[in-house]
Amino acid sequence: MSGFRFPVRVYIEDTDAGGIVYYVNYLKYMERARSEWLRARGITQHELFESGVQLVVHRLECRYLSSARLDDALEVSADVLTAGRVRLQFEQRVTRLGEPLCEARVDIACIDARRHRPIPWPAPLAELLHPTSAQSQA
Numbered sequence: 001m002s003g004f005r006f007p008v009r010v011y012i013e014d015t016d017a018g019g020i021v022y023y024v025n026y027l028k029y030m031e032r033a034r035s036e037w038l039r040a041r042g043i044t045q046h047e048l049f050e051s052g053v054q055l056v057v058h059r060l061e062c063r064y065l066s067s068a069r070l071d072d073a074l075e076v077s078a079d080v081l082t083a084g085r086v087r088l089q090f091e092q093r094v095t096r097l098g099e100p101l102c103e104a105r106v107d108i109a110c111i112d113a114r115r116h117r118p119i120p121w122p123a124p125l126a127e128l129l130h131p132t133s134a135q136s137q138a
Helices: 024-040 045-050 123-129 131-137
Strands: 004-009 053-064 073-083 087-096 099-112
Touching (some): 024 073, 024 099
Antiparallel strands (some): 004 073, 053 099
């Protein structure tokens, strides 16, 4: 699947006293990029939740390479590596002018929002993730 890029600016609230981005904020940037990845495909987290579906982080593997600083213009990627029946793996990077600052693999699971149990992707999302299987069933 094609890659998705999302621009982020580093604000004072993202940094520590030394003007360096606090480590957990890279994960927040990645969450925003995944949400915008969905939105660019016509699906919102709110709509999913209203229909009883929740997307949750199942597993996260992260590597910090360099620091971002106050006022830096960053780019956050969200590239789908694999898509199963209930799980999706993203490869994500936060970069500054092409320089990698943080890299992660993030596994997202689709769950029933009430029972907190895995469920298959809802139809609109399944069609995006598995276009050939949706076409073969038509």
